[in-house]
Amino acid sequence: MTFHSPFQRHKETLYIRLDTSRCKACWDCVQACPQGVLGKVDLHFHRHAHIDRAENCKGCLLCLDACTHQAILNREVVYDNVPQ
């Protein structure tokens, strides 16, 4: 079962999961997303991508292709590999 806390909403959409620990704040995914789903946390010592509008995600995975740091994961792959 997938649990959606308000906190998790900023880490996942229906299609992708964002791993902020891997994020290098290059903003390539923000540019790549045609739906405006992704935004920025851009503070002096705290910078990473952020899911602003999870409900707008269409699952095109352009953000995943744009991220060269493996910080965006395909949820289908993530949850398919979770032991039941």
Ligand code: SF4
């Ligand atoms: S899967 Fe597509 S719509 Fe969803 S956040 Fe990534 S680029 Fe945007």
Ligand code: SF4
């Ligand atoms: S493309 Fe990857 S590394 Fe760059 S801001 Fe997005 S999630 Fe972070």
